Amino acid sequence: MRVTNKMLTNTFLRDMQTNLKNMQTIQMQRTTGKKYSRPSDDPGKVTQIMQVYTDETANKQYNTNISNAISWTKGTDTSLGQAGNVLTRIQELLVSAGNAAYGTQERKSIKDEINQKISEFAQDLNSTYDGKYIFGGTKNDVKPLTTIANGAASIGAVTNLNSLGGAGTVGGTFTGTVDTTYQVKITGLDSAGKLTNMQYSTDGGNTWSTDVAAGGDIGNGLTFNVATSTTNKTGDVLTFTATAKNDNKNTKLIYYSGSDTNPELTTPPSGTATTGYNEFNQIANKMQIEVSQGVTVQYNVSANDVLRFKSSNGTTLDLRDVFSKIVNHLDGKSDDGSTTDSTSASKLVGDDLQNVKDSINSLLSIRSAVGAKQNAMESAENKNTNEYDNMEELLSKIEDVDITEVTMQYATLQTIYQASLQTSAKVLQPSLMDYLR
């Protein structure tokens, strides 16, 4: 075959291009540390890399989810521990209340402490994590539990200073905020002794109101009237004491009460139409997270789970009722506090103590369930981390370059490149003309 100058040049140029291209590839691999930069470099491997990246992103997300849930269950555990301490203290107090030597005064101080403990219990269950109430279910933006002072406004007996006069009657509900002693003075009577006008004072008779008609409004939501009697005389004064609501009364635990317009959520509803049904359901709701592909775990304990428990004889009880009974019994009253009950002291060490014990047991079993969940989460986290490491390893195997190998390749290529330049420089230069004169 003839060999012409152009052939030599072309061959040199082509081979140099090939060398440079190879060097570029190796250089790219060296500088990025990755074997592939475009899908066409190796479609199979590149999609495999994509798959691993996708899995890693998901895995990282699952890890975040799990850590979140672990912190949440830790918070739950702490709060439940504190709530358990409260219940144990109540149990101790109840045992001591059974002491036969204890009188009313001792019981009162026990009751005061128990009232405190009930508030504390509510606070424990109102703990938050990341701005959310742990026991609030999906209604976690407001406290799931709250306490109110449980005492209705009441009106004392009316005393007529003129013992012969007609009896006074008080109507309406007292809305005042402090206990008030009312004095009502008759200022007008008709011939039959029927009340026509009266005045009232709330400061012990220092100042009197203007005339009010019989049965008229005497302030703070109350009305007053005096029975018709011929013995009524103007200037007669009748007194009574109105006791304000919430004053020095027992603490009552209730579910969330958002505002005055929202009804108190006192009972778990039975039908769908019950007031507060939605709110209650939200508190009782379970929350789920995904911890690995397709595996969801529900991780929260709701206030409802804690409050409702099965007693040792199999009935479902509510801690709110149990607390309410205990304080009523300590007052020496019946279960609902309406009447005096002579057996209340014995109930304290009987049913009440048993109920508190049962609730402690129930709380413990919830705590152990939470602990188990936390363990499960931690092992899920371990698994998750292991998976991540495996994926990183796989990814590294697929896409990372072996620096040593690539460096060696680069060195070889450099030698070849230099050799090709040198050879070509020698071969291309001379021609016959160099030797012609």
Added chain:
Amino acid sequence: MSGLFGIFNVGTRGLITQQTAINVTSHNVANGSTEGYSKQRATIQTTTPYGSPSMNSGVPVGQLGTGSEVSVVQRVRDEFLDYKIRKETSISSQYDARNEVLSEAENVFNETSETGISTSLGKFWSAWQDLATTGNDNAKTTVLENTSILANALNQGYDKLQDIKSNTQASIKNMVFEINSKLNEVDNLNKQIISVKVAGLEPNDLMDKRDNLLDTLSSKFNITIDKKQFYGLDVKPGDVPSGLTTPNLVAAAPNDVVSRFSYINGEIKATTASDGTVTIPLSYYEKGDTASANTQKTINIKFNIGSGYSSLTTEQKKSVDDIIQSKVREIDENRVLWADKDGLALAGADGATIDLGSVDFSGGFSSGVTSLNSTMSDLNSKLKMFTPSSGSLKGYMSSQTDVDNYINQLDSLAKTLAFAVNAVHSGMTDVTNSSGTPDKDYMPFFVNSDVAKYKVDGTMSNLDDILAAEDNINAGNISINKEIYADKSKMKIKTHDDDYKYAADNNVDGKDTARALAIAQIKDKKINIQDISNTINSRKDLFNAGTSSFSDVNDMYLTNTSKGLTIDTYFKDTVDKVGSQVQEAKKIVEGQSTVLNQLNESKEAVSGVSLDEEMANLIQYQHAFSANAKIISTTDELLDVVINGLKK
């Protein structure tokens, strides 16, 4: 009997011969690096010897030579190599063009980077997971931002692919123009060559030039060359539609009719009138020349599918439509028409209508389809599209099909995403549900940005249109609902949100996030994405029998379908396909370039100029020249003896 003057003449001839040879050598050296130049050789032969036996003269010592002359200056060329090189060039250019277009498309799917569609998709799902876990406003913002990033990534990918397609079509247009002007040049050279040859000379350099042009042409499409007398050539494409009477692009005979190509521009669309008449108007530039408005001509395609069409089922109508659409797509991707030498389409005069008659569906669906198919192939023979089987024209045409496929796959991805997320977001398997509560999807998550309009306060102003346009969501117009983007509290992420028109109406669920979790879980759900644009064209179709459904009473959690793919897997398959096609093109380009290099090497070995060889020749001719001069000067001396020496 030759005399001294005879010798003198021999010397003179020798001088002229060597001078001519040196001339050829210098021409070779001068063109040592000229592209397509073939080395030339002066063929030296002896002139007719003196003295042949005849009636009145004997031949005393045999014939006496009368010197040399250059009989012909010929180029050295192997035409079989030319044939092979052109064939391989066509194939090589085809894959070069494919590689060029597809590599550009591959950039859209550059998925090893951190910014690709699959990364955006991953972040989108993660954001929903985060929202399901924390339920707070920051997480909602993250979801919305990631959604809009994902939608933008899809939009950009779609736009880029469309750009690539229109750039490719522009390349075809320029190529048509270039081919036509190259053909004219070949035609001119053809004529010159013939006239030179007729005059008895060798048109070496003109033929080199013509061969060069033919090489260039063969890179555009595969050509066939017929040799005619006086070095004339007939050139025609390797692929000629049947029934075409004037396939020659260049003809040796001066009066033969030749053809050219014209380029169809603009959008190509089939419209069906109410009476079933389908029209496809085509407007084309004569010879691809867009410089003047006069060169723009039109031609129309018309046929009727009216009879019996209305009684077809929706699915059958769709497959009829698909057949017509695929034809439109074929024209759209090809765009090159056979034309006469002035560029007027061979299919008919300006404004002419190609009437293909009517297709009758009244005899049943299958017979109608058979007749439609034959009508479509009838169209092929009547419209006379230029469909080369290799060359860069073919490369550009075929890569458009692939780019169209990539666009379709992005579209399917966008549609699946929109249908599935909207369905879970609203808990509704259709955009409307006349018998249920709510009666329609009042807050779709993904919307069609071509249709969606918003009021000044950011709320949607044409909800019903938006819902109707959900079927037309594609990668180019998928967008997050701006109303949700403006007010994140409108996201439906709670369990019972499916029972209410708006999330704000839900007074049941509080801070629940179960629906967000359900959306996050779409990531791993197997959905029949492969049927999108086939049997699945709307959210409703996605939930048809045998496809996806909800597994719970609150219409949140999607079920897996038996033959479905996850959205991620589907996208990976797409990337795999793009990568493989680019890889194939690259490999073939590499392989072809090796083959071509070898062929060019062989050609160079035959036709190339070797300076050493030329130098050696030069010296040889130089010495021969000197020797001839010596003969003349010697003859001069002899003559001097005769003229001046004999008689003093």
